[in-house]
Amino acid sequence: MSLTAKLRAAHAADWEAAATHRFVRELCAGTVPTAVMRRYLVQDYQFLDRFVALLGAAIASADSFPARLRLARFLAMITSDENTYFQRCFDALGVPAAERRNPVLTETTIGFQALMKEAADSRSYSRCIAVLLVFEGLYLDWAERHTGPPPPEFIHAEWITLHRNPFFRDFVGWLRAELDRTGPAEEAACGALFGRAVALERRFFDDLYA
Numbered sequence: 001m002s003l004t005a006k007l008r009a010a011h012a013a014d015w016e017a018a019a020t021h022r023f024v025r026e027l028c029a030g031t032v033p034t035a036v037m038r039r040y041l042v043q044d045y046q047f048l049d050r051f052v053a054l055l056g057a058a059i060a061s062a063d064s065f066p067a068r069l070r071l072a073r074f075l076a077m078i079t080s081d082e083n084t085y086f087q088r089c090f091d092a093l094g095v096p097a098a099e100r101r102n103p104v105l106t107e108t109t110i111g112f113q114a115l116m117k118e119a120a121d122s123r124s125y126s127r128c129i130a131v132l133l134v135f136e137g138l139y140l141d142w143a144e145r146h147t148g149p150p151p152p153e154f155i156h157a158e159w160i161t162l163h164r165n166p167f168f169r170d171f172v173g174w175l176r177a178e179l180d181r182t183g184p185a186e187e188a189a190c191g192a193l194f195g196r197a198v199a200l201e202r203r204f205f206d207d208l209y210a
């Protein structure tokens with residue numbers, strides 16, 4: 001069994017709970033309450049800050065130029081299309097500047113930031129990839145489970161299509177292959193980060209309805 005298949009199986013309960021969570025079901029149906037969507041986007045924008053730094057660490061620690069190019073292309077999408085999605089949502093929802101820049105963070109967001117900092121500071125390519133694979137693989141998974149027409153509001157529809165398109169799917173497949181190639185040398189450390197990331201993803205969605 002490949003490392004990524006083993007990790008996915010070891011954390012199947014949290015993974016399934018997140019991939020089929022009430023939040024993603026409501027998102028795909030276009031019925032997320034506005035207050036819930038707003039809470040999600042404000043916290044996720046703080047997630048994104050460290051996520052960009054983690055991608056930078058992965059680029060710096062990668063063992064080949066093709067890997068750096070691939071990660072850099074993904075980073076370019078995050079810092080353009082995905083960043084402007086957040087800005088347009090904040091405009092539409094009337095989120096003030098202070099809450100875009102410096103909101104009160106939940107424990108879970110703080111946990112995500114600590115996890116990403118730890119992976120980035122390790123300067124280990126495979127540890128960075130282990131964390132990235134959870135973030136992107138889980139979002140690809142729930143987005144691809146949605147097969148109906150996109151919901152009418154851009155706030156819902158674009159968050160789905162950002163995670164359900166051929167470029168994103170290829171990128172996740174590539175992350176999986178990179179972890180299977182480089183992760184076995186650091187299996188315990190990669191597995192621990194992977195498991196923490198999946199548990200945080202589940203909690204991040206749970207928090208929205210707490």
Ligand SMILES: Cc1ncc(CO)c(N)n1
Nearest residue numbers: 044047135136139201204
């Ligand atoms: C919490 C979280 N996990 C994964 C993604 C996908 O990048 C995201 N935007 N937010």
